[in-house]
Amino acid sequence: MQQRTLPLSKKCTMEQLSAMIDSGHAYYLPFGVNKKAYMVVNNKPNMVVVSDISIFSINLNGSWYTWEELEELGGLYESEFDALSAVASRMQP
Numbered sequence: 001m002q003q004r005t006l007p008l009s010k011k012c013t014m015e016q017l018s019a020m021i022d023s024g025h026a027y028y029l030p031f032g033v034n035k036k037a038y039m040v041v042n043n044k045p046n047m048v049v050v051s052d053i054s055i056f057s058i059n060l061n062g063s064w065y066t067w068e069e070l071e072e073l074g075g076l077y078e079s080e081f082d083a084l085s086a087v088a089s090r091m092q093p
Contacts (some may be wrong), residue, residue, distance in 0.1 A: 008020075029053050031050045031053060031058065033050055035049070035050050036049055036050075037050055037076050037078060038076070038080050038082070038083035039070065039073065039075075039076050039083075040073060040074030040075050040087060041073050041074060043091070045080050045083035045084060047080070048060040048061045048076075058070070060076075
């Protein structure tokens with residue numbers, strides 16, 4: 001039988017799911033592709049579109065960033081409110 005990539009579904013058995021987790025083949029992706037997010041740069045949130053996601057990086061508006069780079073810049077957030085709250089909390093002494 002030919003193997004191919006399939007999405008996880010409720011049809012997966014617990015054994016299959018456990019095997020995927022144990023082998024490192026299951027990941028949580030915090031953002032959805034073709035969804036907007038807010039990237040903080042210079043203490044200002046900028047709306048970006050998530051173009052692609054990989055294990056070590058994310059593509060925002062056509063540019064690739066590692067997760068570490070995003071943390072150094074100020075972070076990536078699901079909403080503008082979350083981004084503004086993060087900026088405000090960093091500015092407090």
